[in-house]
Amino acid sequence: MIIVLSLLTIGIVLPLGAGEYYTHIMILMAIGAVFAMSLDLLMGYAGLPSLGHAAFFGIAAYGAGLMTARYSGGWTSGLLVGLLSSVLLAATFGIVALRVRGLYFLLITLALAQILWGATNRWGSFTGGYNGLRGIPKYLEVGGTTIGAFYVVILITLVLGGLMYIITRSPFGMSLQGLRESETRMQALGYNVWLHKYLALILSAGFAGCAGVMSAFYKGFVSPFDLSLMVSADAMLMVILGGTGTLIGPLLGAIVIVALRNLLSVFIDHWLIVLGLIFIATVFIAPNGVIAWFRSPRHKRTLDTSHESQQKEREKAVSDDRIALEAVEGTHHASDLLDRVGRGTALKVNGLTKSFGGMTAVREAAFSINEGERVAILGPNGAGKSTIFNLISGHLQPSAGTIELFGTDLGPLSAYQRARQGLGRTFQITNLFSSLSVIENVRLALTSRHEKRFTMYKFAEKYSIIDDAAKILLEDSSLWGVSNRRVNELSYGEQRQLEFVMALALRPRVLLLDEPTAGLSVNETNIIVNLVNRLDPNLTILIIEHDLDVALSVAERVIVFHHGEKINDGTAEEIREDQTVREIYLGGFGKTS
Incomplete structure (x- = not known):
């Protein structure tokens, strides 16, 4: 909670003294955070890693863009078409994809994104091809300024993040964590494992679609890159770097990755090498993510202070049960x-x-x-x-x-x-x-x-x-x-x-x-x-x-x-x-x- 409040305070105050470029970077961080958190809902909570999550991000961006740029729809119709595109894609794709798991699920999601990436490249008359789709109204720029867009994006990010937080703490969200740990145990408890994973995929796609629509309405442009492996890999990197199974982890991961991509690349030509070294160091130092690394010492101290009293209770229970058994x-x-x-x-x-x-x-x-x-x-x-x-x-x-x-x-x-x-x-x-x-x-x-x-x-x-x-x-x-x-x-x-x-x-x-x-x-x-x-x-x-x-x-x-x-x-x-x-x-x- 302290981390969230600190980031929120910095996010509100910082743009007031930052230039337009740095405000633009912070907007990309917020959009990336929503996208990464949507993947974490699927990967970190339901235990379904995906290398094709950009499919839901990109299809929503294209849906919103086509509705507003080509068919002169308003922002509400663009939002609706974008979200429906990502949700319907997930609902259809999930029927087939969730028949497999593990590495096979990872590969089939990658295949989905690559198919859509190829289709948008080839279908130039409709999607704009590799040049992308231009002319999308920038609905997020309230007052026609970047700082206006920043506050709108931050507000949307907070709302979507709050919704995802409630979901992860709900009975349904707890069941997703159970799936991540052991599907066989969940089946033995009477849970319909396939249905829970199917709903998790649809929810995750819906939130990824929100990020895609935000991207289209902010940039005014969408291209096949939004469906590419690079976008999916970035999201996975954000989740792993920050920590899976936590929503604050992908948020921190998004801040780091977007900052490295847009700021470090200005000064270093081979910035991807630096990013790779940071990722390798994270795996060795904090294999469960940065958030888990920060939390572990405090958690250990809490356990140490209560262990002695709990051990005494256990010893008494063993003695009492042995007498009862006799x-x-x-x-x-x-x-x-x-x-x-x-x-x-x-x-x-x-x-x-x-x-x-x-x-x-x-x-x-x-x-x-x-x-x-x-x-x-x-x-x-x-x-x-x-x-x-x-x-x-x-x-x-x-x-x-x-x-x-x-x-x-x-x-x-x-x-x-x-x-x-x-x-x-x-x-x-x-x-x-x-x-x-x-x-x-x-x-x-x-x-x-x-x-x-x-x-x-x-x-x-x-x-x-x-x-x-x-x-x-x-x-x-x-x-x-x-x-x-x-x-x-x-x-x-x-x-x-x-x-x-x-x-x-x-x-x-x-x-x-x-x-x-x-x-x-x-x-x-x-x-x-x-x-x-x-x-x-x-x-x-x-x-x-x-x-x-x-x-x-x-x-x-x-x-x-x-x-x-x-x-x-x-x-x-x-x-x-x-x-x-x-x-x-x-x-x-x-x-x-």
Whole structure:
């Protein structure tokens, strides 16, 4: 906030004593800042880097220019045509482009911009060709002066920047940050990942279009250069230099890049070399951007002052949970299983098979779990346990077989649709939003089933009903003391607990726990086991565990897999005494005497 106010004050006062040329440079900085922030909305928040963002900037500039210069429209019709051009381009392009991601998305966006760049060069009779389109009214020059245009541009920049800030802090904006961190986790929480990315692309294109219209109405000219790779690369450089995932970062990046391009080039012929050296130095000194570099010392001091008290709370919680665990251990008996025989079937797997090329990871698996039943899947590494979970949750598609959840065939449903049907899960390898705080992670999980998850006009933390629920979940799991810490600063045991809490936040009817105690100490394992045993007895639980003692302490029935095949299914007592299971865990299975 201090940086923003300082820049705003300087921006308002400086033009009063600056010449026309330097005022012109500051206008270009402001337009560049809006364009860079629009890219950051897509790249820094949604995790979709683009090398063709100039397509939306340039098409809007051409739309506004053609409407006003060729068809004698006013500034309102020019603005409308320009924005519609960029938004419709994004809406059409996104249907195809968002089928890919990563490097492929980067390349396909580059291809889009290059196609438009080539078209505007070739279609000279309409676009002016490589000479550009001239004669666009300079609507931003209030009073016919550059300083008048400056204040108009600054005002528009503040409004657009404020809108983007609200969006990034809204439930929708938080979901974009979740996409950036982990798409698979977002799907498991019930988010339609494709739709969120599609909306992010359209929003980003809309703001880029605003920058394009501002450029056309200020310069009175638009050319194929506005669609070029250079413009897209400049925007990406601004975002990376200032810091992705922050709106102030691209603003600072725009100031630096525009200043270097227009001021340094006056004194140095090879100014691009200097720009390259600055970029390389930034990557080494501040790999997350200048803003992150400035923020990190203060953030570290804040953490250091609170770490000691939080550690004491954690130690007390571990002690309390160990005592509670001793009171509930050994409460599962064969009679618990008989009590659930009359209940309906919660999860049914029949003939489930998954092959990867010539290797079959799961072969004709078949089992059913009644409502409220707690079942463990045991087996050594490579038994196919996690593959079964990925098949059930929709992250993998089976080669054969069916899966039913409370009588509903899950075959046609994607991972996020299965989560909305009441299927919650944890992951074998911790899958959290590491750069977000603990409470933001839980808030994202809770928001997934809230009708306001697409809201863009209100801060996420303003929904008290969600924050109250998050507090209850974190207090119950002894994580409230670290609720404001980033996940990547938690211990491994705390991260596993948070993984568990996020699955519970969905209020699932069937909960899949994929090795929840893997890598934990004895005390941390006790906490997880205690949390499981304290859950609503009506919740159906399927748990994967390597630790036989842990599995038998939480499950009343055990299914054993080996080399992708089910070899036994029975009560905890039966499995404990089974000779085949002993051989699997002690070695020698499949050997002949």
